Amino acid sequence: MKAIVQDRYGSPDVLKLMDVPKPTAADNEVLVRVHAAAVNAYDWHVMRGDPYLMRVMSPAWFGLTGPKRRIRGRDFAGRVEAVGKAVTQWRPGDEVYGDLGDANGAFAEHVSVPAGLVDLKPANLTFEQAAAVPLAGGTALAGLREVQAGHHVLINGASGGVGTFAVQIAKSLGADVTAVCGKRNIDLVESLGADHVIDYTQEDVTSAGRHYDVVFDLVGNHSLARLRGMLEPTGTLVLSGGGVSRGGSMFGPMGLIIRGKIMSRFVRHRMVVLTVTPGKEPLTALRRLIEAGEVTPAIDRTYPLHRTPDAIRYLEEEHARAKVVITV
Structure with missing residues (x-):
């Protein structure tokens, strides 16, 4: 599958579109075909390893010269393609959205994610709009x-x-x-x-x-x-x-x-x-607000997957307003 991969800290130029192995769903996971992902300030912080203190405070995720998770991206929206044998609440074809947290991996054609970290996509949103919501x-x-x-x-x-x-x-x-x-x-x-x-x-x-x-x-x-x-x-x-x-x-x-x-x-x-822990509960609360018409995602720009470096550059240089979304 295609994915945005990073092997060392640096500017958006360190991000490369590459072919990587397609993930599989573990027993408690769902495999999602990603249709859209969103860019957050978190992404450029990880990309640059900045501030440097993060590399010391979070050694499970941050190496000294590059992040330990190669594929960037937290927020995603897409369709369930397969489910692990312990998963009962999701079926192939379900439209879902979620936040991968520190695991990253959303800037890709597929992502495997614990079943408890996704919720139904708000029915009145497109995949692009839904991807803008989670984090x-x-x-x-x-x-x-x-x-x-x-x-x-x-x-x-x-x-x-x-x-x-x-x-x-x-x-x-x-x-x-x-x-x-x-x-x-x-x-x-x-x-x-x-x-x-x-x-x-x-x-x-x-x-x-x-x-x-x-x-x-x-x-x-x-x-x-x-x-x-x-x-x-x-x-x-x-x-x-x-x-x-x-x-x-x-x-x-x-x-x-x-x-x-x-x-x-x-x-x-x-x-x-503020610390935010990804999970189904906030996704469900947000979905209800969105489906009730109380909240609507505001999107500034969308970029195709291969232009993810441009999307992050646009965000981190303070030009963006509202959300920047990647279409996959």
Whole structure:
């Protein structure tokens, strides 16, 4: 089968379209014919081995000179082609979507995945739309679990992959949503339901004097003190910045996250360093929101499989808005 393979860390130029053996489904796995996959900030972090701290903290996945999983990609949507002998909930022909997590492998014609990491594809989405959902939508869902009806929520990075889902999910929960983005993306976040939009090129949101029940930071471009300064006394700060590529770094967005973990023990505000575990539960929750018309994936561009390096380059240089999808 064809797949996007990487043998060493580096720029998108290290990614190559190659013929590799087609996987088979283990007893508890399903073999999926991939129709679409999505690009996430996670993909370029793994591709570059950046920040360098990841290579030390996650030796099961990151080698010193290259990732231990050769095929990139987490999010996928496609049709079940075969099932392992212990799998009873899926049959060949089922249309599914999912997030492979650290296992990677979605930028390929086929992927074998544990049966518990997939769910039915939302019936009202194309494969391309469905592939855009799992990691970004799951991150938004997890980051907003503190939100209640009537809360004032600020989303810093509202026009990105996670941010476009976060705006819609927060609105579905009954929140008043303030979205922070650049001028060219104002129309996009307004169309997704944002009640207020702040153009970060014209206004420093941390100096505006407004306060929020939840601040969901997806950028990492402000200090913890400034982010906390926007919170109500009982407010929650959620940190989940993926960042963009600015060359090799030791800590990258993890620097702010590490400081947040330490400071959370000593301040009155609730500070959440977001971790997202792939699984069927968030996929099912997202599917229900999507099929109910509460959430719709926003896609910036699609690329064919052989142009995956161009897709990641587009994403990591901060040109992308919403999601970038690979068709297979």
